Amino acid sequence: MVAADIDLITELDRQLFAADCWPRQMFVDELAQPETRRYVVAEQDGAVVGYAGLMCIRPIADIQTIGVLPQFQGRGTARAMLTELIEESRRRGAEDVMLEVSAANPRAQDLYRRYGFEQIHQRPRYYKDGSDALIMRLRLHEEPNATTTEDRP
Known part of the structure; x- marks a missing residue:
């Protein structure tokens, strides 16, 4: 995503997320921080059909947003952007990737679970429509096994 995309992305965000959409300035501010942010757009036949963003302050990365126009959902667009953000x-050296997803969005939850995200918390009535936010985490590094071969009898 580049600055020239902001007006279009702001409009797409409004269409997709209505009351929970971001103000234009938020996208401007996010793109102004490349040392900790990465935003991508997905295009089909030269038209932007989706966008996604990441904030990474080691050791935690946080997926800030993923949006795909309804007529392009189910075609692998969100999956491709999610893969890029995880990579x-x-x-950037993150150990965990975090995200929030609406409890009212089972399709997105299923996508995240297929990538190995696990729900670790829930924020009641987080979204303006009253739905809860599910906090999900993907561990990028396996925790070392506490038992070594020297500890075994």
Whole structure:
């Protein structure tokens, strides 16, 4: 995503997330922080059909947003952007990737679970429509086994 995309992305965000959409300035502010942010757009036939963003402050990466126009959902667009953000998290040295998803969005929850995200918390009535936010985490590094071969009898 580049600055020239902001007006279009702001409009797409409004269409997709209505009351929970971001103000234009938020996208401006996010793009102004490349040392900790990475935003991508997905295009089909030269038209932007989706966008996604990441904030990474080691050791945590946080997926800030993923949006895909309804007529392009189910075609792998969100999956491709999610893969890119997870890989960017690894490149930036993150140990965990976090995200929030609406409890009213089972399709997105299923996508995240397929990538290995696990729900670790729930925020009641987080979204303006009253739905809860599910906090999900993907561990990028396996925790070392506490038992070594020297500890075994």
